[in-house]
Amino acid sequence: MPDNRNLRGALLMALAMAGFSLNDAMVRLVAAHMNTGQIMLLRGAMTTLIIGLFAWRMKPAFSPSMLRDRALMLRTLCEALAAIAYVHALGLMPLSNAASIMQALPLVVTMGAALFLGEKVGWRRWLAISAGFCGVLVIIRPGGNGFTVASLIVIGSVLTAAARDLATKRIMPGAPTLLVSGAASVAVTVSGALLVEPMGGWRTPDVTDLAALGFGALMLFTAYQTLIMAMRTGDISFIAPFRYTSLLWSILLGVVFLGERLDMWIIIGSGIVVAAGVYMFYRENRLRRLTAAASQPLS
Template identity: 60%
Template sequence: MAFNDNIKGAILMSLAMASFTINDAMVKLVTDDLTTGQIMFIRGAITSVLILLVAWRMKALRPLKTVLQPWFMLRTAGEIGASITYIHALSKIPLPNASAILQALPLAVTMGAALLLGEQVGWRRWSAIAVGFVGVMIIIRPGAEGFTAASLLVVGSVITAATRDIATKKIGPDVPSLFISATTSVTITIVGAFLIVPFGGWNPVPLDDLGELAFGSVMLFAGYQTLIMAMRTGEISFIAPFRYTSLIWAIMLGLFLLGDIPDIWMLTGSAIVVSAGLYAFYRETVLQRRRLAEIENNLTVS
């Protein structure tokens, strides 16, 4: 793949992470006024309209029976779980802390792929996974004064999001990404509507909160699209590390927009998680090159 394609893919991945993190910041801004169910419902409704319009224009819609595929349903369940836990956690802890814990997601996906899909993971990547989760423990500090139970909600979000990503790998290539995004967004909207009462009922929605959620919805949609474009433009091994740029955005937005000042524990834990993730990506790249070299040697011999 051309070097320029990798650069484009890296830029698109960085834009995707910026979009997702801005969306998180918008959600964080309204958590004092609105419940988790309200946020899921309002943001989901706006996002669903955007995605459905684009999916319809691009003829990416499929029969509803498609969503009944087991892996599709598991992916949707994972997305719902990730949304509930992460949005609720954002109402309790600073954005940079939540984002820092979420950086363990690639490591969780690697672990899940090994345990559930039988993918080969060597001792080096298992070590990286273990080190990464030590970093998570440093961030959440169980038993420390800075610990909050909401931190465990983000860990739950990592687990459910990893389930979502693993299930996504098993969905057939004949199912368009836009259709997956559209049906997931609609489902989250419906679930959000059902959660309004259990999470405290319907609060009045100030106009500025509605505007922030609308802007967040646009950013969420932009994140979905640029992420898909990134994965289809550059080599995954090259662009995947740029996922960690979301942490930079989270720290900046937390500091200048939300007034959240990261402490030394959060920064130390984040550095460990990111370093472990980058090493895991590096090992995956090395293994992929070896596999390609073996295939080429076999073809040459034959």
């Protein structure tokens, strides 16, 4: 039976996914009134301000030399690219569709770790990764009505987000979390500023749009911090599968809040992707336990 730490960690993970989904819903809400660059600029500036206030209060120890860490620079670049792709896609397709495709992220990260970081991935997990990619194909339906340019943009966001997560593993251990998130937030803000004019120019936002983006920025910051707390609270193998609750949150928000409609292929494809991801986490946990048991000295 899972202990209380694991239950708290699972709850924190589910809350983190709710925060990410609420942020995405706010972006989807204002996407009809603003272009991608303006959304990124305004939300990024608000998020940077929140991070700055927390950094001023907490005063994390860091040196300017940390900003020259190549892994941090790569992560920051990938974060900006992933944000550009996903925010732009949210303006072109329903939230539930975009969120369904994004569920492939843990599978792509595992594949990237095997290909680029030398981590060992057995044939069962390769089969799970392949099944997950088949699920994505069911969602986007190449040659069918579900296949759009927006679907390809979300796939691009998945790939760059996976590169971001892989780069995170290489960041120097002493780099504070607020420095990592702050660098990413500044990069997203600057990228948004550069994209405002090429994507249609500035439109003066109304109070509703600013409130939605402000709420989204607060949810984004809260989600990142809650995610960190979740990963530090219990066993990662128990907590990680609760990442997939983001799909439930996104579907709920899309249907109830944004008036979206689900089709059968989204449900089937999402089920395949989630099942593949959960099995992969289960397999990783089992292998970790077997390795730990084998390393125990005989009494």
